[in-house]
Amino acid sequence: PPVMLVELLLQAAWVSLLLSSGQGRVYPARKKPASFAVERRRVGPHVCFPGSGSGCCPGWMLSPGSGKCTLPLCSFGCGGGSCVAPNLCVCPDGEQGITCPERPGTCGEYGCDLSCNHGGCQEVARVCPVGFSMAETANGVRCTDIDECRSAACEGPCVNTEGGFACECGAGQELSADRRSCRDTDECRATPCQHRCENSVGSYRCSCRPGYHLHGNRHSCV
Secondary structure, three states: OHHHHHHHHHHHHHHHHHHHHHHHHHHHHOOOOOOHHHHHHHHOOOEOOOOOOOOEOOOEEOOOOOOOOOEEOOOOOOOOOEEEEOOEEEOOOOOEEOOOOOOOOOOEOOEEEEEEEOOEEEEEEOOOOOOEEEEEEOOEEEEEEOOHHHOOOOOOOEEEEOOEEEEOOOOOEEEOOOOOOEEEOOHHHHOOOOOEEEEEOOEEEEEOOOOOOEOOOOOOEO
16 A cells, blocks of 8 residues: 555656646747836837827827827916926926916906917917007907107107107207207317308308408318
């Protein structure tokens, strides 16, 4: 009986060895399923469902330039701040949160337009440069130059410019410090006469000291 027991034990060990060696030959030949980490590295960051649609994880969307899921989404909008991660805003004051408080009084006299992007929507003031008026057209808002010469108080001629105006004066006159009124130009400041110069409105007259007479050029003395 002891001999038979030993033989049975040996047979059992042999069968176990065959089974284990068979399994060892079969298992390595089976293809392992691709891990999520490997698939994620292949298609880019923040990809949860590579096989369907954009495949972006919740809170992310495709970036138009790269086609990868790198643009974060903030469900409540960031106002004047920026969306840096899913539902995480960085506000102008440096604070972080799911949204940013609205800034009071950001709209000018022409109201606001709504500017929307991947981080939400914010109001943007509609303004025109100084010297322009705003007009609503079928193609949107248009800024048109204002003709200030219609109401400008120029003493002389008025020239309308883009966004402003300029006053001019006639011959023999120059603009005053207020840039609107005209005053006589003192030609004698440029010393056009050899001896004496007498300024007049819009002109001047030269004269000579005793013992001299005015040359025919009306400037020199002989």
